[in-house]
Amino acid sequence: MAMTGVEIFKLLPKTNCKKCGFPTCLAFAMKLAQRQADISACPDVSEEAKATLGEASAPPIRGMKLGVGEKATKMGEENVLFRHEKRFVNPCVFALNVPDSAGDDIVLTRAREVAESEIDRVGQKLRVEAISIEFASGDAARYAAAVKLAADTAPDAGLVLNCTDASAAKAAVQAVAARKPLLYGATAENMEAMAALAKENGLILAVRGQGLDEVTDLTAKAKAAGVNDLVMDGGAKTAREIIEQNTQVRRSAIKKGDKAVGFPIMTNCIREDSMLEATVAAVAVAKYSSIILISQAERWKNLALFTLRQNLYTDPQVPMQVPQKVYEIADPTPDSPLMITTNFSLTYFIVAGEVENSKVPARLAVMDCEGLSVLTAWAAGKFTANKIAQYITEGEGFDKVSKKELIIPGQVAILSGALEDKLPGWKITVGPREANGIPAFLKGRAA
Numbered sequence: 001m002a003m004t005g006v007e008i009f010k011l012l013p014k015t016n017c018k019k020c021g022f023p024t025c026l027a028f029a030m031k032l033a034q035r036q037a038d039i040s041a042c043p044d045v046s047e048e049a050k051a052t053l054g055e056a057s058a059p060p061i062r063g064m065k066l067g068v069g070e071k072a073t074k075m076g077e078e079n080v081l082f083r084h085e086k087r088f089v090n091p092c093v094f095a096l097n098v099p100d101s102a103g104d105d106i107v108l109t110r111a112r113e114v115a116e117s118e119i120d121r122v123g124q125k126l127r128v129e130a131i132s133i134e135f136a137s138g139d140a141a142r143y144a145a146a147v148k149l150a151a152d153t154a155p156d157a158g159l160v161l162n163c164t165d166a167s168a169a170k171a172a173v174q175a176v177a178a179r180k181p182l183l184y185g186a187t188a189e190n191m192e193a194m195a196a197l198a199k200e201n202g203l204i205l206a207v208r209g210q211g212l213d214e215v216t217d218l219t220a221k222a223k224a225a226g227v228n229d230l231v232m233d234g235g236a237k238t239a240r241e242i243i244e245q246n247t248q249v250r251r252s253a254i255k256k257g258d259k260a261v262g263f264p265i266m267t268n269c270i271r272e273d274s275m276l277e278a279t280v281a282a283v284a285v286a287k288y289s290s291i292i293l294i295s296q297a298e299r300w301k302n303l304a305l306f307t308l309r310q311n312l313y314t315d316p317q318v319p320m321q322v323p324q325k326v327y328e329i330a331d332p333t334p335d336s337p338l339m340i341t342t343n344f345s346l347t348y349f350i351v352a353g354e355v356e357n358s359k360v361p362a363r364l365a366v367m368d369c370e371g372l373s374v375l376t377a378w379a380a381g382k383f384t385a386n387k388i389a390q391y392i393t394e395g396e397g398f399d400k401v402s403k404k405e406l407i408i409p410g411q412v413a414i415l416s417g418a419l420e421d422k423l424p425g426w427k428i429t430v431g432p433r434e435a436n437g438i439p440a441f442l443k444g445r446a447a
């Protein structure tokens with residue numbers, strides 16, 4: 001069970017030295033209890049207390065990484081049931097499944113679809129993270145070859161070995177051991193061999209059962225066999241089963257601290273009908289699945305699922321932002337127009353899109369206003385004449401600008417006088433109130 005703030009407080013040095021960034025040890029303890037701080041922030045806590053707290057403050061859903069290298073994907077580490085309590089931590093992984101019996105051409109095509117699935121949406125890179133190769137041919141050598149082909153074709157993808165035959169899984173693991181594939185295939189029948197294979201190679205083991213009781217029982221057996229990185233698939237098929245089973249697991253792990261179910265959930269959403277598959281996968285995204293198996297990754301489906309996932313896994317308390325910098329659009333020259341806006345992602349993408357539409361080369365200075373839109377940032381005192389002037393004079397990227405004219409959003413036309421005072425030698429021009437007026441505005445100036 002999670003420790004309370006008072007229980008944690010008893011283990012702290014109680015000197016109120018503030019080195020952790022909190023005014024008192026008790027305040028820090030309360031934040032630790034809410035999992036909003038890390039024990040490492042206190043430099044004076046004893047090793048013994050650290051060990052006790054480390055265990056108690058570990059997330060109720062075990063964290064693990066699928067794959068290797070920079071593009072390895074984190075799973076688990078969830079702390080809450082609802083995202084209004086605190087943000088969900090690690091977005092679910094989509095794994096595109098292909099049977100080895102489909103032939104090399106299809107395996108190659110599916111692996112390429114995974115490798116080329118990445119899109120950029122409001123500044124974030126979104127993709128299908130994994131390829132799952134299903135053992136359907138009955139031929140272990142054929143399976144290992146298909147796994148190797150998929151792994152080589154999608155070098156950044158996580159690998160899922162969808163296989164319950166221990167000897168075929170072993171041959172496939174040997175072919176791609178360095179990629180740390182996830183073994184999706186421990187059942188009541190093969191548990192001993194699969195657990196040994198996962199343990200020997202340091203792999204994540206996905207345990208399959210029919211219903212929560214069986215999968216929990218099997219997970220305990222895998223743990224007893226020495227495998228710690230486990231994933232649970234309780235065999236939920238319908239949307240209702242997925243919601244009921246996944247909610248029960250998440251609730252037990254988080255509210256009751258039940259370690260027996262404190263693992264990421266895997267859900268097989270494969271359906272013959274792609275629209276139905278997308279719908280079932282959407283349910284799994286919304287309700288706690290950490291790995292979602294699909295059989296088709298069409299662009300329309302990817303876009304829908306990526307968007308849903310992105311919206312659920314962003315922090316509702318933190319607006320999406322783009323970095324502060326001067327963005328160059330269409331290869332501007334030193335005397336191209338210089339516009340300014342705030343760093344709220346949607347503001348940036350709308351304004352930058354309209355500047356691109358104008359076909360007029362320009363610079364767009366994006367100022368860090370903590371992700372607020374123009375009017376909100378102005379009202380909050382973050383997009384003021386003083387702050388804009390400071391950014392223009394001290395910020396990076398303005399050294400390439402020779403024409404001292406700054407175009408400000410029409411919504412903050414009121415700032416123009418004060419800005420001219422704060423930026424001597426600069427001409428302040430008021431741009432359009434709405435972004436859709438930008439093309440005509442820029443073209444009119446260029447004419």
Ligand code: SF4
Pocket residue numbers: 012013014015016017018019020021022023024025028041042043044045
């Ligand atoms: S750094 Fe440690 S001792 Fe100092 S106030 Fe924070 S918790 Fe207390």
